[in-house]
Amino acid sequence: MRFIHTSDWHIGQRLYGQKRYQEFERFLDWLADYIEAEAIEALLVSGDIFDTATPGNRAQALYYGFLHRLASTSCGQVVIIAGNHDSPTLLEAPSQLLRQFNIQVIGSPEKEPADQVFLLRDQNDDPAMIVCAIPFLRDRDIRTAQAGEDLETKAANLRHEIQAHYQRVCAAALDLRRQNEAPLPIVAMGHLFTSGGTTVEGDGVRELYIGGLGRLDAGSFPAAIDYLALGHLHSSQRVGGQEHLRYSGAPLAMGFNEAGQEKVILEVDCTPDKLAITPVAVPCFQELRVLHGELSQLLDRIAQLRLEKSSAWLELRHQGQLESGLLREQLLEAVEGSELRILAIRTASPNLGSLCQQQSDESLDELSVEEVFERCLGGTDFPADRCEELRLAFQEIVTSMNQEDRNAE
Template sequence: MRVLHTSDWHIGRTLYDKRRHEEHTAFLSWLADTMVNRKVDLLLVCGDIFDTISPGNKSQEIYYSFLRKVIDSGCTHVVVTGGNHDSPSMLDAPKQVLESIGVHVFGSCPKEPEEEVILLSDIHGQPQAIVCAVPFLRDRDVRDSIEGSPNEKAQRLVAGIGAHYALIQEKAKALRKKIGKDLPLIVTGHLFTTGGKIANGDGVRDLYVGTAAEVSSSLFDSEADYVALGHLHVPQIVGKRETVRYSGSPLPMGFGEANQQKQVVLVDFQPDSLFPVIETIDVPTFQKLQKISGSLEEIETQLQTLTAVDRSVWVEVSYDGTLSPSVLREHLDRIVEGSGVEILRLENIRLTDHVLHPDSWQQTLDDLDEREVFRRRLSSEDLENGEAELLTTLYEKILFSLQEEQT
């Protein structure tokens, strides 16, 4: 059996004012072709299919058109699990219809955990694999009590996540034993494992309040043949276990990921082998992003190099100088005029620590996320020891509650 693991598509995402539908369409077309060429039997999509809980019509069209194309191409099964950016109810709405054509969707956590354990069969009806299809586990899914301090709540949340995985993995192992065949046991997840790597500006939203909810890779059973994870955008192996991986996002979510090679993971299970053969496949670059920085002369040189190549490039400029924003913008726009280079953002390095001051780099709230705005607001206050940490914890609770209400 051949499995392809991907996650964190974030269909509908924008980069500043740029919509990225063309990139997502190009990626999914490449992915469908890759699946045909590599004869993939099972596609795993591990969360954050969409960038928001209310994806527009175009985003949904891209998603459903891809699913139809994949099923028509001969792939036997698709397993889609929801992420923290996804709306569980929106993903689950066509669940029964999609299941009839081999697409198994788990936008939310089922009432009965054993429903997350699915047995996949080949076209002849023979058992092929067992998948523990676990979506993003929300606070309400795994924690019994809401009383206690933030730390106590976070600890109970982590314990609840661990108990959930332990339960469904035991049920999966029991099913495999009952069938009497050494079927591949695959586990999915959308979470943050301890030690996971992220990139600056990658847009990864904290899943839970505080850092205590980072989970250890030990919660994945040693008998699991492969663990397919989503949420972190940097492709990586977890806990030095080759079979526990984040595939990473297929597109760079921001300029912090501009030079990161994106990938999907191909997992081959052979009947005569104890371990799967794992191969990473590089994803092509569909829209080049470039960060440039320095003095005016250094920026001019870098922009002229980019404009000399006939290619679309979106650029983020970090300027270390004293020119006014309007003068600099006009000057740089003249350099890139008529080329495929487009400057999406200008930043003055000397002023980035200021709090949205009129003389700062004409930064707007669109350039910042909710945590950065709060951090800058705190830095402008004369607070006693411990007050900033307490206020940050309370603010994280509020953000988490709002995110929960939206989903």
């Protein structure tokens, strides 16, 4: 069966307060066109459909409009799992209706492992593949914390329970394969942070558990898995160098440090006899550029981009000493009347006010908590090791608050 593995759409995400709905819409249109043109039979989306647990109406309209369009293509089966950014309740709310269109949605782990296992059929209605749909596993979903646990014990217990959940669901898949009396390939979906996984600074990838607990390595996954379709990390990569254990990565650059990085979806041809994985490049729907240098160098580079009639979004990293207001005024004047847009101005001088507005219509409530923290941290002269300690402490607070918010759902 030929299917697409993708994840981490983050529909509704803003970049320095800039809305990106046009990019998300163009990506989803491109994906639907590709599925139709290539006669893809199934689509697996491994979490983080939305950027927040409370996506706006426009974000939801793009998501459901895309699923509606798929119904008229060769893609007769879709499996979607929730990521750590998603609300399990919101994703699962229309699941009974979506199931009528062969769209399976798993937001939270089910009590019965078999309820997370789906038999996918080919265009001749013959059994073709078994999918284990395992969403992001929150600590409270899979275990009960014990009084007096130290960090090391908690980490070991958490890894054990995550691994055990994958084992139980894959065991149910093996039962289903035996019932069908055919060597059907088993594909598992998951949303987690594996050991050795690579990230890019500023890409928005969060640690899923306080202190980085709960990471599995390549050897922790059941041997029965023929292909593992993971989400959470935004760069496409293998797990532990294993060809069949994959992150598809996010289809759009989530931050300026990903500018120029090729984004892909993974087309997978999985049969009992072979596994073929083809990265398919996603077009760039909005160019991002990072410019470095002193003011004169930044102005020269902006002038060149204007001559090229570029419509890039810019992050400017100023090197030198210049009063904040004057720097900002000259840079904004340089892009006036062009299609260029400055989203962020960074400076190496801590006294220039790293939390000041970086675009004229930017307000504090448009920034993520991570962006606010990083801007504040960027305005200090703390050494690198101290900054890492502060990031970890901040991450622990945010993770705890996120867990509390989801407990209240």
